[in-house]
Amino acid sequence: MFSKDIGIDLGTASILVYVAGKGVVLREPSVVALHKDTGKLLKVGTEAQQMLGKTPGNIVAIRPLREGVISDYDMTERMLKEFIRKVTSFRLFKPRIVICVPSGITEVEERAVIDAGIQAGARRVYLIEEPVAAAIGAGIDITRPDGHMIVDIGGGTSDIAVISLSGIVESTSIKIAGDQFDEAIIKYIRRKHNVLIGERTAEELKMKIGCVFPRPEEQSIEIKGRCLMTGLPRVFTVTSSEMIEAFEEPATRILEAIHGVLERTPPELVADIATNGIVMTGGGSLLWGFDKLIESHTGIETYVADDAISCVAYGTGKSLETIGDMQDGTINLSRRKQMN
Structure with a gap:
């Protein structure tokens, strides 16, 4: 990790940056403020969020990520560049970056994330799916032949997945979060x-x-x-x-998605999930009683992971340790992309 590899949880509501050897070093809202006439970037993160809904006509505060994916490519790239600049003290070597993406992302959206990472100053960009990163961050050993269910409720998407042997067996990503x-x-x-x-x-x-x-x-x-x-x-x-x-309607939609994933999961893994329970991560899981609601509907013990908001960032960070394996193509993540 000579060049300080970086893991980024590119969330709709907030961005968390993990630097190898240091842990999570930056946690900021994914908001940018720019001058309409000049296109100049004025503020990024917390300072820009305070401007939301309060700006004069010539200043606009926007969220460049919507529903888990890039909606404004140029702004995302500039925001990433700013955050990467904040966490890298010297730029002799370009860092390798692992970016977390929703499990339902399309190839076009994938390419946009990779390109934005490269343009923001990465040497190479790797993608890891949110449920896999969340499971690693929650302390689950995903390499074992044992079924675990992750419900990651973020700002723009809810990712529900069953993970076994380092891969996603069954999953869904819904734009309700x-x-x-x-x-x-x-x-x-x-x-x-x-x-x-x-x-x-x-x-x-x-x-x-x-x-x-x-x-x-x-x-x-x-x-x-x-x-x-x-x-x-x-x-x-x-x-x-x-x-x-x-909250009745959005909560019901998430419950239906969980039910749908369980229905499609092989029976052996459902038996494992019944034993291991359902793990909730992401900011949305902190909504009071969500674990109780899922438990009452599925009959499966449900609990919220420690530091649920940071789980994805920590998981992305821990995956930096296996970047060498990613390059060799020996790690079995269900969706892994790299670009020189």
Whole structure:
């Protein structure tokens, strides 16, 4: 690892960068702010996120990744370049980079990620699928002939996979995740309270009182929004039981996806999963009661991995140790690409 190899969890909501020998060194929202007229990059990450929905006409704050894939190639490349510059102190050698991608990614989307990595300053770019990285990061030994089920709920996609012998046996990737939960809150508040709230308020609601399973004690929070009747600001209270109602549709879609993967999984591996349980990773898994909801629907013990948000980044980082095997083509990751 002479040239400080880098692992990147290229997430819709946030980007985590793992540097070999140092661990996770950068954790920033995947947001960029640029000047409309000059095209100049003004801010990246946390500082750009604070501008979302608050910029004047000549400045635009955007999220260049949508639903797990690149929606604005140029901005993604510039954002990656900025983050790589932040974590590499000297650039005598270009680093090799492992980038994490959703399991349902197309070849065109794959090529876009590889190209963006190369343009951002990588010597070589390798791709690893999110569920594989999440399993490694959660401390699962994926090399054994033993079935493990991973449910990785990120910002743009939810990846559900059954892993055995270092490969994905059965998987699905759906575009229902953290962003869709935020949207569900905005729609619900609009329909129920006739008030319009922004994305940041919706996310705050989700994190503070959001739940998909009844809490032992009802919780409530006071929020501000714009009344659609009068057009004036309005303060009102939202409860945790309302959150369950708001999240019903996206949560059901994720449950159906888990059920579908289990149905397609060979019976021997289903037996292993029943013993080993279902492991949840990603920021979305921290939504209160998600593990309880899955357990109540599948009858399989479900638990959230330690440091669930960083699991994919740690797994991507640990896969740096086998980059030599990747080049030799001896590691059996279900989807592995490299580019000189």
